[in-house]
Amino acid sequence: MNTLPNRKDAERSQAIVRLTLGGVAAIYVLATAALSPVPSEGESFAILIGGFMLVAVALYASIVKWPGHYPARRIFGMVHDYAGISMTMILGGEAMLPVFGTLLWVTVGNGMRFGTRYLAIATTFAITALCTIAYLTPYWREQPQVVATLLITTMVVPAYAHMLLRQTRGAYEKVDEANFARSRFLAQASHDLRQPIHAISLFTACLRDARLGSEARRMVDNIDKSLHSVSQLFRSILDSYTLDNGQVEARAASTPIRTLLEAVAAQNAEVARWAGVTLRVRAGRQRVHADPALLTTMVQNLVSNAIKYGPDRPVLIGTRMRRGLLSVEVHDQGRGISATHLPHVFEEFYRVRQVRDKDIEGVGLGLSIVRRIGALMGVSVSIRSRPGRGTVVTIDGLPVDRGPVHTPALATAPPTAPLTGLRILLIEDDHNVLQATATLLRKWGCRVDTATTIPTADVDYDLVISDYDLNTDHSGADCIAYMRQLSGRKVPALLMTGHNVKQVEAALDDAGIPVLSKPVRPAELRAVLAALRAQLVLPA
Structure with a gap:
């Protein structure tokens, strides 16, 4: 350096x-x-x-x-x-x-x-x-004295600057070492913490499908709510850290905006039900040229805030064209934000403190993450609010893709399609996650064969679900490639990972294999499985 x-x-x-x-x-x-x-x-x-x-x-x-x-x-x-x-x-x-x-x-x-x-x-x-x-x-x-003075100055000042540079370089190297150690710790902690949260989420979904009394169902709801809060907080901290370290890169692609917003609404349906919120999506059929994962994160944070601060009221997720560019707006009818707080709401860890808000969870990272991702994508984020009337947060400046329309099969597959009879090969090296996922899949009517690494023989299956990091010499991507080679067909597949999704997608280099980030919500998993099953019956 x-x-x-x-x-x-x-x-x-x-x-x-x-x-x-x-x-x-x-x-x-x-x-x-x-x-x-x-x-x-x-x-x-x-x-x-x-x-x-x-x-x-x-x-x-x-x-x-x-x-x-x-x-x-x-x-x-x-x-x-x-x-x-x-x-x-x-x-x-x-x-x-x-x-x-x-x-x-x-x-x-x-x-x-x-x-x-x-x-x-x-x-x-x-x-x-x-x-x-x-x-x-x-x-x-x-004027030899003047020349000597200038020469001495020309040597002394750079020498002093050199000394400062060495000291500063040493300080930077220590900071780099600390950041590298912290990166390794957070990367490992991220994976290790996601696994139990993911397993608990799936076990909770299994309990929800069991025949429970009203009291037991209420307890399951409370477990699920607490788990969701932990998951949201965990993701916010990791998102903030990856942004701080420059590990996020925007990769624009043609994205149907209605499909994206409906997916966010579906992922938040259970949380909205707990809060008594009705989620509505009013979006056009435009496709935007934007990074779908980053845009989803932005909208997800806005919708989460709207549900959190506007319970028992409807929330609208809509789009609007402005000067040839698309805007995404999230409207809530909550308590609103006073003019005193508005200039600060995008600051990290800033929370609007009002009477009786001690039960509202979070650490004040959501809007900060939204604005920082927006800057990364070249779009702006604004907020307007009226106390007692609600808040509107707008993502402005999304370029509209005017090329030929192509809607991926995963986007059009019915998320509520039945999974009965679907034969699944599940590869997961964590015993708790393996048991939880297999139990839930069987409750959905699937036939499941399990493995902790690449199977040594071909089995009869319709699709493969694999964890990416199997703590072996092979990754989940290697397992999928091997099973496809073994079966002689391009079997539909799904990867789940506790690592950075974008890094896994880049290593995978196959847009046809969806990658889900742990902890995966059961509704999200079921929707993707339904889409993959739809591929099995699509005409060749």
């Missing part, structure tokens, strides 16, 4: 400084030359400054067109800077002494932006330039 923040735009920043300082120096030089009794000096300075600025503009254009780390271009930029400064101080003599400040700025600036190696090179160039100026200028030859 040679640079302080190791920024990708370091060369561009230095080029902007070059143009700025060049412009300021040009004003001073030309003003000084205009007061000179020798007219030819003004002409010489004008030619020198014009040539310097022309090359500076060309360098900036080169950096904009070909960004990145090019050592030769950096060295050329330094040579150009010191040559321009030297010529100016040689031509102007005593009157150009203030230009030394520019030389010192350029020296330290190259080191702070490009690292200690470039700081040493820049210092060498600066000392060489001062010696050349002193040798070629009569005034400087007559």
Whole structure:
């Protein structure tokens, strides 16, 4: 690590400084030359400054067109800077002494932006330039004390900057080590915590389908509500962490907006029922060019907030066209937010505190995550609210995809289709998750064969469900590929994972295999299975 923040735009920043300082120096030089009794000096300075600025503009254009780390271009930029400064101080003599400040700025600036190696090179160039100026200028030859002072300053200031860079680099390395250790811990904790939450969710769904009395059903509801709260909090913390570490990248795709919003509504149906909320979707048939997973996360957080803060009232998820772009709006009829709180609601961990809100769960990350994801996707998020009347949060600026319509089979499959008789091969190395998933699938009428790793023989099945991380030499993707090869057909498959879904999808490189993030809601699992079953009867 040679640079302080190791920024990708370091060369561009230095080029902007070059143009700025060049412009300021040009004003001073030309003003000084205009007061000179020798007219030819003004002409010489004008030619020198014009040539310097022309090359500076060309360098900036080169950096904009070909960004990145090019050592030769950096060295050329330094040579150009010191040559321009030297010529100016040689031509102007005593009157150009203030230009030394520019030389010192350029020296330290190259080191702070490009690292200690470039700081040493820049210092060498600066000392060489001062010696050349002193040798070629009569005034400087007559002022050895001034030359010595400038040389000492040119060596001492970069040396001090070098010391600061080393200390700062050491601090950054420690921070990087701590971040790496934290990343590893959170990655492992993420997977390990998702597994039991996922298993509890599935076991709870099994209990819900059993013949329970009213009291027992109420207890199951309470377990499910608490589990949902833990799951939401867990996902919010992980979303915030991945955004903090730059691990999220937007990958736009053509996405039917109605399908996406209806899927979010379906995933929140049970939570809405607990809160006495009726979820309604009013969306057009447009398709947006946006990252479907990130957009789903944004809408999910908004709908979760609307349910949380507007119980026993309807919530509307709708779309609207504005100036050729699509907006997604989430309306609730809850208690609303006062004007005092509105400017702060997108801040991390900020919660609107009002009377009798101690039972409202959460840590104040939802809207912060929504805005940060929106910035990543290039869309804006706004909020308006009236106390006692409700709140509207809007995602603005989604580009509409006007290409040929293609709706994936998974999007059109009926989520309530029966699963009776569906033969499933379930591969999962966690015993509790394996037992919970198999029990639930059998309650839905499926015939289930289980395995903890790649089966050694072919079995009779319609589709494969596998965990991605099997703690073996093979992943769930390897299992699916092997079973497809063994059966000689492209069997429908589903992956579940406790890791980052986007990373798994990138490693999988097969858009036909859906990937669900643990903990998976039973309704979501059933909807995807219904869609996969629909594929089995689609015409070839």
